Amino acid sequence: MTWDIxxxxxxxSIGGTPQEIFAAxxxxxxxxxxxxxxxxxxxRARQAYEIDDRPRPGADEPGRATRWLREAxxxxxxxxxxxxxxxxxxxxxxxxxxxxxxxxxxxxxGTRLAPPDLHFGTAxxxxxxxxRTYTFANACAASLYALAMATDLIEVGAADTVVVAGTDAIGxxxxxxxxxxxxxxxxxxxxxxxxxxxxxMGEGAVAVVVQRxxxxxxxxxxxxxxxxxxxxxxxxxxxxxxxxxxxxxxVRDAHRRAGVAPGDxxxxxxxxxxxxxxxxxxxxxxxxxxxxxxxxxxxxGGGPLMTAVKSMTGHTLGGSGLLSLVVAxxxxxxxxxPPVLGLTDPVEEAAGLxxxxxxxxxxxxxxxxxxxxxxxxINAAAIVEAVR
Amino acid sequence: MTSTSTAHGVSGNTEVxxxxxxxxxxxxxxxxxxxxxxxEGGFDPHTGLTGREMRHKDxxxxxxxxxxxxxxxxxxxxxxxxFTGDGDTTxxxxxxxxxxxxxxxxxxxxxxxxxxxxxxxxxxxxxxSNVIAGSVAMRHGLRGPSVTLCxxxxxxxxxxxxxxxxxxxxxxxxxxxxxxxxxxxxxTKLLGEPVFDGAAALxxxxxxxxxxxxxxxxxxxxxxxxxxxxxxxxxxxxRSPDAVSLWLPGEDACxxxxxxxxxxxxxxxxxxxxxxxxxxxxAAVAYFDRHAHEDAAVLASAGGPADDAxxxxxxxxx
Numbered sequence: 001m002t003w004d005i006x007x008x009x010x011x012x013s014i015g016g017t018p019q020e021i022f023a024a025x026x027x028x029x030x031x032x033x034x035x036x037x038x039x040x041x042x043x044r045a046r047q048a049y050e051i052d053d054r055p056r057p058g059a060d061e062p063g064r065a066t067r068w069l070r071e072a073x074x075x076x077x078x079x080x081x082x083x084x085x086x087x088x089x090x091x092x093x094x095x096x097x098x099x100x101x102x103x104x105x106x107x108x109x110g111t112r113l114a115p116p117d118l119h120f121g122t123a124x125x126x127x128x129x130x131x132r133t134y135t136f137a138n139a140c141a142a143s144l145y146a147l148a149m150a151t152d153l154i155e156v157g158a159a160d161t162v163v164v165a166g167t168d169a170i171g172x173x174x175x176x177x178x179x180x181x182x183x184x185x186x187x188x189x190x191x192x193x194x195x196x197x198x199x200x201m202g203e204g205a206v207a208v209v210v211q212r213x214x215x216x217x218x219x220x221x222x223x224x225x226x227x228x229x230x231x232x233x234x235x236x237x238x239x240x241x242x243x244x245x246x247x248x249x250x251v252r253d254a255h256r257r258a259g260v261a262p263g264d265x266x267x268x269x270x271x272x273x274x275x276x277x278x279x280x281x282x283x284x285x286x287x288x289x290x291x292x293x294x295x296x297x298x299x300x301g302g303g304p305l306m307t308a309v310k311s312m313t314g315h316t317l318g319g320s321g322l323l324s325l326v327v328a329x330x331x332x333x334x335x336x337x338p339p340v341l342g343l344t345d346p347v348e349e350a351a352g353l354x355x356x357x358x359x360x361x362x363x364x365x366x367x368x369x370x371x372x373x374x375x376x377x378i379n380a381a382a383i384v385e386a387v388r
Numbered sequence: 389m390t391s392t393s394t395a396h397g398v399s400g401n402t403e404v405x406x407x408x409x410x411x412x413x414x415x416x417x418x419x420x421x422x423x424x425x426x427x428e429g430g431f432d433p434h435t436g437l438t439g440r441e442m443r444h445k446d447x448x449x450x451x452x453x454x455x456x457x458x459x460x461x462x463x464x465x466x467x468x469x470x471f472t473g474d475g476d477t478t479x480x481x482x483x484x485x486x487x488x489x490x491x492x493x494x495x496x497x498x499x500x501x502x503x504x505x506x507x508x509x510x511x512x513x514x515x516x517s518n519v520i521a522g523s524v525a526m527r528h529g530l531r532g533p534s535v536t537l538c539x540x541x542x543x544x545x546x547x548x549x550x551x552x553x554x555x556x557x558x559x560x561x562x563x564x565x566x567x568x569x570x571x572x573x574x575x576t577k578l579l580g581e582p583v584f585d586g587a588a589a590l591x592x593x594x595x596x597x598x599x600x601x602x603x604x605x606x607x608x609x610x611x612x613x614x615x616x617x618x619x620x621x622x623x624x625x626x627r628s629p630d631a632v633s634l635w636l637p638g639e640d641a642c643x644x645x646x647x648x649x650x651x652x653x654x655x656x657x658x659x660x661x662x663x664x665x666x667x668x669x670x671a672a673v674a675y676f677d678r679h680a681h682e683d684a685a686v687l688a689s690a691g692g693p694a695d696d697a698x699x700x701x702x703x704x705x706x
Contacts, residue, residue: 041503042499103574107497108497116540116695119485121696122540125614131696133539134537137536148533149553156557173499177511178515180512232533234532234533236475236525376521
C-alpha cells in the first residue's frame, strides 16, 4: 500500500510556507541569528534559528508552538483543497517539547497556563473542531513516528484522511541543558563538516495531509508525493547518543517495507543535527547501507544525493523529520536538491557520500529517504516517491 | 497487503489481549487493591525508588521502571533477572501529562540563578518527555517502536489504543504500556493539588502468540470524540449499556451513565491524569481475574465536556 501527500504546510525561520522554505534552502539562505528568546548572558551558545515573531524584542511569549501548528495545519488543508473542519479527521502531532516553553514562562514569569494548554488537542479542537487528536512527545523523530502511525490508521481502515504535523518552539531548559553538555560552542549548525561543533535549535511547524489513494483515477486531484513506507524503532542503548545498530535497522526496515533496494534511492534527507556523534554515526551507517553491491559499479560517484536542511533551519526538533519530508517532496518534483550550507570539508565517515555542497544540485529524482533520530534512542526513516 | 495476521502483516482483526499487569502505586501491591481489596504494606515511593539502577533517573522513569518489571513478570516475559521476550518486536508506549514538568521548571530556575554552567549534564534526557519510554526500553532491551503520549485526560486510554494499533499493524508483537504521573512542586502548583505519584504498566500481546489472556481489547472497542456519551456508545459497539459489568469513570465521571455499576479509582488514588487509563485497564484485569463469567465487560472512560475530547474503551473477558 502507498499513501498520497495531498497537502503541505510549514513555517520556519527561513520562510512562512513550504515554497518559501524550499526557495530559501536552494538559495543557501539560513535563519541563523542572535538568540532572541532568553537572556543571552545566561548561556554559552548565543545563536539560534528562531522564528522572529515575538511582539516585543527580548520578551518571550507563551503559545508560539501552538500558533505555528494551527498555521501549518491550515496551510496544508487549504493546499489539499479540504475544508478547515477536522471533526472526523485524525490529527497526529509529533513534538519534542510540547508547550514546554509556555510552562517555563508560567513558572518563571507568571504568565497564564492551564493543564489543557500543554497538549495540542485543545487548540486543534478550537480551530478545526478536531477531536481525534494525539500529541506524541517522541523527541526529534516525533513527526515521522506520527506519519508511520497515520499510515497504519489508513491501512487498517480506521481513516481515509489523516493530518500529520510537528511543532516546537525553543525552550530554556532544553536549550540550556544542551548548551551545558556540548563541549564546543557552536556558532552555526554545520552538519557533516569537520568544523561542526554541535547542534543549535531552530523553530517551526509543519503539517501534511495524508490520504488513501483513490480506487479510481481522480482527475484534478493533486498529489505532492507518495509515501511508500515509514520504519520506526528504538535503540534501547543510550538515553541521548545515537546507535549505529538501531539506525541501520530502521533504514533497512523502511527499505523492506517499501520494497526497495538501497540502489533505488535517489535522495537522502539526512537527520544531520551537526553534533559530531550524530554526523559520524549517520554518515557511517549510510556509507555501509549505500555501499555499491556486486555488479553496481565501483561506487565512485554512485549512491544517492544527500542533503541536510538543518544547516539552514536549525534543528526544528519534533517537526524536523516531516519538514525534511516536505522539502523532499518539493525536491522530487522540481529535480533540485538544496545544498548543505557550510559544508566544505566533510568528516571522514562522509567522504564517500554524495553530499550536495555549495549550490543546489539538479537531478532526475524518483525515490527519497528521510531520516529522523531522537533522544531516547528512537529512530524513524521514511521512503517517499515522486508523482509525475 | 493481505488481511491475514502475520509477523509483519496488517490486520484490523488481530485480537489483542492484556497478559500482564504491574503497579508502582503508593500503598498498593496488587491490582485487586485498586478495586478495594485491602492488604498490609504496598509500594512506598520513599523507599521503593532507590537503588543503583535508579541512579540519575528522573522520578517518572523510576516509577515506570518499578511498574514495568512486575508487568513483564506477570506476563511470563521476565525471569526475575532479565527480559525473556523478543526485544526487536516489543514496543514501549508511555502516557504522562506532567512527566518532566518539574525537571523543566527546576532547570529554568537553575539557569536564572547560576547560568547554564549550574546545570547537571546528567539532566539532558529529562528535557524530553520520552525519557520515560527510553528508560524502560534501555532497561529491558525493547527495540520495537517507542511512543510517548501527552494527550490530556484521555492520554492513558489513548496509549492503550495506540499500543493495540502497533500490534494490529504488525509493527510489534508485544507492547509494554505505562501510565505514570510523578508528583512535584510544579505539578501541584499547576493542578492545585498533588497528582497520585505512581505508575501502572500493562503487557499487551496478540492473542495468537500463546499469551495468557487476562482481558481482551477488541478492534473498535475504543473511541475518542467531542461527546462523552457518544464515545461510550461507540466503544460499546452496539452492546447495551446493561451489558457492562463495571464502569470505571474518568476524573469527572462523564458519559457512562447507565453503564453498569460505577467505581471511581480517583477517590482512593487522587488525580491520576495521564496514568488513569492504564490504571483503569489494570483494574479491569483484576475484575476479570475474579469475575470470569463469559459476558463480563468493563468500560473505562475519561475526559468530559470541559476537555478537548472524551475517550472510552471497552475491555472484555478473555
